[in-house]
Amino acid sequence: MSIFSPLVLHQPASISEAVALLAAGGRDCAPLAGGTWIMRAPIRHEAPPPVFVSLSKISALSAIAISEERVELGAAVTHAALAEAVAGYPDLQVLAEAAGRSANPAIRATATIGGNLCTTSFPAADLLPALLSLDAEVDLARSQGRERLSLEVFLERRAALVPGWLLTRVVVPREAGRSAHARLPLRKAGDYPVAIVSVAIRLCERDRVTKACVAIGAVETVARRWRSLEAVLLGEPVDPERAGAAAERLLYEITGREGIEAPGWYRVHVLPSLVRRAMAGIAESLSSGNSRPCRSP
Amino acid sequence: MPLALTVNGEVRLSNAGPMTPLLDILREEFQLTGAKPVCREGFCGACMVLRDGRPILSCLTPAGLVEGSDICTIEGLSPGGTLTPLQDALESHDAVQCGMCFPGMVITLTHALRRTHDLTDAEVRQALVGNICRCTGYERIVAAALAIAAAHGPEAARDG
């Protein structure tokens, strides 16, 4: 009936069971989270591996814990669950927008954080730049043990990791005061963004930026931090126009990815405008609420 | 071991493998052809069914993951052919053209109306980001949903 019918599906109830299965399966085996990437293998003319290990029965992977210091997200938390959980926290706004505006409602209710972070060949993942801007870390489990990596390091290594690992958790330190996510689909919504700018900042008492994290997504093959722009924002007030102008001057550093939906130059050219929009979102959040950095809703 | 799926209140067995898309089992084994394969990649929504009351894309759902869940297809929404208030509104708004998208449209809007009774125009359009219609230009679908939201409130929508 389909290329999927002969495949094996394991549905373990614990992380240890899952990593044991993954270790045993090696290259012939992969985790199955929401399946929204995996089930499109025929569309991409890819052959799926013969064995899948489902994460859906492992309750620990769907846990969300939000404290003053950090947010801990199980890898199988869906976009919809994430968006709902972080709604209203000004510092986590970037996550709420990334998780709440990507794809479409049915996909958001199914696709997971882990799937978004582990799909190596997907340049337009919304959660990547959002979590990069928040300095997130990820926990990897293997049958031999666990390991915590910064998201940046994980992204560098993920394609080369020896099979058998499972991303179990994402840990977001709550060090930002405000954040925002500016994504640009070609329609109003529903398609992959052609460019993304995620910004998280911290302000001192005199409303100067004391910490700035900017990440771009969809523009290059993998999302990354835009450190030269971060440096320019430091010590300045939140000023969307100036931030946009600064981004404009730094565009030469970025080479856009050619794609069917948009050429590389386009992805780069819209970045200053997305920086401005993200900063405007932050400015608005500052003026509408408590002007001091706050952590609770 | 065959898969045991609860579809429209009945337990049905399938010999397909657990990674088989639910859509194919519904259509080809159970002859429930209301859900349509249109894009098979999550963009169009024509294949939607309810899993424990929430819309899922049956083209992207391995059947093995929904054992133990209640699956309700478009056929199960209106047993005996009685229209729900939403379907009734879509009919009276003369919204239907070729009809291929409507099973999914009805599934999405049924859920959206159950969740929030006072849907706004913008919310209806957001709810429909994953439901494409090639024929109608959407407006009558949006109008029908808003009419239900306005006229019946939460109660009607719950059945609807």
Place this chain on the structure above:
Amino acid sequence: MVDPADTVMNFRRRDARDKLTGRTRFTIDRFPAGLLHGAVLRAGVASGILRKLDVSRAATMPGVRAVVTAGDAPGRIGIGIADHPLFVVDRVRYHGEPLAAIAADTFDQAQAALAAIVFDIAPMPAVLDMEAALAAEAPLVHPDWRSYEVLFAGGARGGNVAWEATAVRGDVDAAFARPDVTIVDSAFRVGRQNHVAFEPRAAIAAFEDGRLHIETSTQVPWTVRNGTARLLGIRASAVRVTVPPVGGGFGLKFDLAIEPFAALLARKSGRPVRLVNSREEEMLTCLFRENAEIRIRSAVTKAGEILGREAVVLMDCGAYGGEQIFLTTMTAHTLGGNYRVGATRLVSRAIYTNTAPNGAFRACNGVYNTFALERHTDEIAAAIGMDPLAFRRRNVLGDGALGATGQIFEGDVLGPMLDRMAELRADAPDLVPGDDGRLYGRATTVGTWFVFVGPSAATVNMNADGSATLVTSGVEIGSGSTMQALPQIVAGVLGIRPDDVVVRSADTDAAGYDVGVGGGRTTVSLGAASLKAATEVRGKLLAVAAAMMDVAPDDLVMRDGRIERPGANRYGYSIAEVAARAQALQGPVAGTGAFTGQGVKAMVGCAAGHFLDAIDIPVFAVHDCDVAVDRETGHVEVLGYRVVQDVGRALNPSAVGGQIQGGVVQGLGYALHEDVTIGSDGCVRQSGFETYRLPLAGDVVPVAISLYEGAPSSGPLGTKGAGEVPILNVGATVACAVANATGLRVQELPLTPPRVLERLLGRKPDLAFPHIAERWADNLLHPHGQSTGSGDGG
């Protein structure tokens, strides 16, 4: 006679309930017992020589019941020229061209067997666009073009020019040479558009009692019947075609598609075979709306009179001529429409390229020619310093105006429609540009389309219970014509309720020949045939009733299910009583009707290579919209949209409104989102919904609609087709509005954000077409009027 008012109502379509509850069985939903599954192997290069094709191993694979290749279907088909074989014979002409087809017990087995076919294709140089195809020394897509059978004489042909049609009226050179004219020269280009009918092309073929039965998702059952028979080498009468509800057509299904593959496999296996295109196959090989390139020049006086006009329209037909051969005809009526023009000369050329064949799509040819003409019109108005709306009012076609082929238009229609649009706009809230930094603009455009009349047949059987059965070859493709307009017409004539008219779904064994559902012709052609058939039944019933009541038939009325004498006491009988009596006395009552176009005259010598020299029933449209353009990202948002449409008479205003909303939104897709590009390998790059962006609910607006009734029409009860024309001037209107908002010379569609931004940034120069000769006449294979039908143009 029948009072047309009796046929006007917002009758609800009877198929809505089943469609809403998932019970409708489209072709893709049918899985008859004993079914085999078919699959087609396609070439992965754009051009090449097939050196080897070995299916022997595939034929022995598990579950395989039949394998067919070119040897099984040697014939060629086409429109105008028989240039299209079913399978690659020796030459691959496009990426995706079928090499072989297989039927197996399961779809997976069929797929596995496809992979076991061994073949070798030696790649050859390919021409992937019209510029390459028209270059000197370009490789020929059809080196043997001279040997093809010509099915319709008159078009010039030669090399990569599949067909050339010209329309010439008056002395254009003299108009351009006048000292008092401004000459405006414009160039335009549009991409392809995919129909994305939600139901892909699908067919189930089976041999029953020695005849082939094809159940298929088509708009043209008779074309499928005749074309499949030709390819299989069997008599057309040995093929029966039936059509379940069709999940969207839009022209995609206006041609033979996958039916012959299913038929061949069924013949070879002796089993029913189901063949359904995957979405990817639909995306890569649908018979797209063709890409086109247009150059148009006009000589206009300061006062705004258009003294002369010339244009070259290049239409990419892809690897085979198909519908584009016919559509070259349309340029004279679309680009040559809208305005009074002094002297005119137009050439439209269908060009072969090594790309997937193009086909028909709602308001074929009209959408881009209207885009070109309306943008050109705005460029003229700017050049002579006249308000574009005033220029249009001055020049739109009116009573007695001459068309490009010399046909004489009747009635003032576009002028009053422009007035109606002014009223519609006055009702709309004024556009207030926000402080969002976007650029705001609006535009009003006009468009000319037509009803594709042509043969239709209908039978009405009067049943003794007072109901009637309407039998036609009309297909329900979603537009509702067979659910609403047709039963309304029959019911109106017979004085019964439309619910009491059963409409038989299309079956070539049951009803007479029909051109097909498309071209806005269902209500007109099938409607006219149905009207005649019903009128015959009415006459017979009245005669019987008159005898029963001993009065003259003229003294009776048919209404509310009764035949009675006018007057308060309602003396008479129910129609059921009369029908039962008639049946007992003389046998069941039936009527038949037939219709075809009346053939409006053109001027002798104006049109060459045209399939239709004049249009029987013109249909006009006036559109207006407001847009906002984001100058940072190039996004265009449509803020408001208004349509005044010439409908003749709207039998079901609600249904017409639904067609307009849907057509406009499809047009917004064409104008803004739906991009088809072809890679260097000759393959269409948008293979699915991820990259082919259809408008979503959030991208569209409710269209304000005004139906313009009363324009002359030879359609039944004064109707015109209403389903095709709504998409006609959407691209034009959005393009003109974007040009007005930005001051840019908008020359291309779709206006995707990257394309708009590129122009806003001045990074893209104006279009130049090296393959369109400066002198109009140099673009022709033969001077106008000297071409022959024998195809010796090369």
